[in-house]
Amino acid sequence: MSFNPLTERGIPIERQFRSWSELASQPYDTRDVHPYTRCRVIVMNGIEVEAIINSHNAARRIADTGVKQMLALVRKAEQQQQKAVNWLIPGHESTIANTIGYEQVAVDLTGWLARHEPDPYLKQVYEFGILEDYDHLYRYANLMDLMGERRKAEEITGDLTEILPGRPTIFHHRHPHDELRRPMTVEASDFQSILNAITIVSAEQQTMNYYMNVGNRPENPMARSLYLEIAMVEEQHVSHYESILDPTTPELLNLALHEYNECWLYWSCMVTETDPRIKQIWETHLAMELEHLRLACEMMKEVDGIDPAAVFPKNGVSKPMTFEPNKDYLRDVLARTLDNTASDSQFVPVDQLAADHRFFDYQATVNAGGVPSEMVIQRHREEFGEEYRFATDGAHPIPSLKESGTAEGTDYFRTIERHMENA
Ligand SMILES: [Fe+2]
Ligand SMILES: [Fe+2]
Numbered sequence: 001m002s003f004n005p006l007t008e009r010g011i012p013i014e015r016q017f018r019s020w021s022e023l024a025s026q027p028y029d030t031r032d033v034h035p036y037t038r039c040r041v042i043v044m045n046g047i048e049v050e051a052i053i054n055s056h057n058a059a060r061r062i063a064d065t066g067v068k069q070m071l072a073l074v075r076k077a078e079q080q081q082q083k084a085v086n087w088l089i090p091g092h093e094s095t096i097a098n099t100i101g102y103e104q105v106a107v108d109l110t111g112w113l114a115r116h117e118p119d120p121y122l123k124q125v126y127e128f129g130i131l132e133d134y135d136h137l138y139r140y141a142n143l144m145d146l147m148g149e150r151r152k153a154e155e156i157t158g159d160l161t162e163i164l165p166g167r168p169t170i171f172h173h174r175h176p177h178d179e180l181r182r183p184m185t186v187e188a189s190d191f192q193s194i195l196n197a198i199t200i201v202s203a204e205q206q207t208m209n210y211y212m213n214v215g216n217r218p219e220n221p222m223a224r225s226l227y228l229e230i231a232m233v234e235e236q237h238v239s240h241y242e243s244i245l246d247p248t249t250p251e252l253l254n255l256a257l258h259e260y261n262e263c264w265l266y267w268s269c270m271v272t273e274t275d276p277r278i279k280q281i282w283e284t285h286l287a288m289e290l291e292h293l294r295l296a297c298e299m300m301k302e303v304d305g306i307d308p309a310a311v312f313p314k315n316g317v318s319k320p321m322t323f324e325p326n327k328d329y330l331r332d333v334l335a336r337t338l339d340n341t342a343s344d345s346q347f348v349p350v351d352q353l354a355a356d357h358r359f360f361d362y363q364a365t366v367n368a369g370g371v372p373s374e375m376v377i378q379r380h381r382e383e384f385g386e387e388y389r390f391a392t393d394g395a396h397p398i399p400s401l402k403e404s405g406t407a408e409g410t411d412y413f414r415t416i417e418r419h420m421e422n423a
């Protein structure tokens with residue numbers, strides 16, 4: 001299978017605008033939507049939000065009226081696409097159920113990207129992030145029961161994604177300087193690495209924005225504080241992933257890369273979608289993106305003199321990004337890298353940090369006086385007699401997390417405690 005968005009014909013931009021009634025399409029039914037259809041809706045909303053924000057940022061830095069007009073025109077179409085996609089989420093789906101969907105996206109999207117990432121350093125970047133979102137899924141799944149939601153988390157995720165402790169969230173809190181990775185360069189990178197990076201930054205940014213806005217909506221104090229804590233980790237995730245992007249990319253090349261990425265992802269959604277009605281939306285949006293890409297390439301050539309043929313792969317792309325289970329892969333990443341933390345742009349086992357590393361100070365500051373991601377598990381045990389998990393492939397691969405997902409008892413915790421005592 002291959003797809004070359006530069007040789008396909010799209011819908012002329014002036015014909016892309018839809019009426020209010022066309023945009024407000026019928027939402028999916030939260031009880032029978034395929035979990036990966038929900039995931040595609042969540043991720044494509046994040047992709048459109050990034051398209052819009054990136055275009056606004058470009059508009060603020062570009063003086064050329066012609067370019068500004070093109071940006072405004074295409075951006076309005078992106079905004080309509082965002083509405084058509086995000087309004088597929090029904091009002092009867094609760095925020096916590098939707099949140100479970102967001103973290104399932106983070107797990108199975110990152111899993112696909114990591115498995116298809118040709119650069120070994122970037123693969124480490126994805127493997128580092130995935131264990132954290134994996135743990136968020138588990139903490140929120142426990143919260144969901146405490147909030148009195150009638151459904152269990154596995155009714156949202158299906159049996160496609162296991163819900164187990166990852167690297168416990170309490171350990172995610174690092175000094176901000178340790179969130180910055182080594183950037184790639186557009187010239188030297190495999191093209192797949194560029195697509196992967198734009199995709200993950202968009203998805204994590206949307207998760208960050210989402211928690212920033214919905215985290216204060218619950219009345220339940222446990223819910224408010226868990227959203228607050230995890231929202232701060234999503235800030236880290238955006239810093240972590242955006243720092244792999246090439247910071248020297250010219251504005252219009254950056255725009256063209258974004259449009260190319262949208263083409264790749266709508267094509268991916270179209271060829272993997274199981275719901276025929278929603279497949280139609282992906283197909284229409286793909287036809288729109290082909291035109292966005294054509295316009296961006298035209299401007300890039302005219303204004304910056306960059307030839308699209310020098311940037312994009314001659315034969316297009318061959319692999320659709322696919323939502324599919326990553327269960328074995330995750331168990332393997334857990335076994336290999338659970339005890340890692342970050343120091344500058346490197347990933348290292350936490351027990352190899354110097355005694356005076358800023359990680360320990362930062363941990364002591366934010367974790368003083370109780371940690372919501374730990375409390376949510378304890379609270380679940382008190383109310384239900386056990387914590388919530390969903391395993392399809394046997395017990396947890398890490399002995400210290402087999403019985404309990406709280407931090408106490410893990411090697412990670414002992415390392416931090418040792419440093420606190422010596423401090
Ligand atoms: Fe778009
Ligand atoms: Fe997360």
Ligand SMILES: [Fe+2]
Nearest residue numbers: 106133234237
């Ligand atoms: Fe994340």
Ligand SMILES: [Fe+2]
Nearest residue numbers: 259262289292
């Ligand atoms: Fe676009």
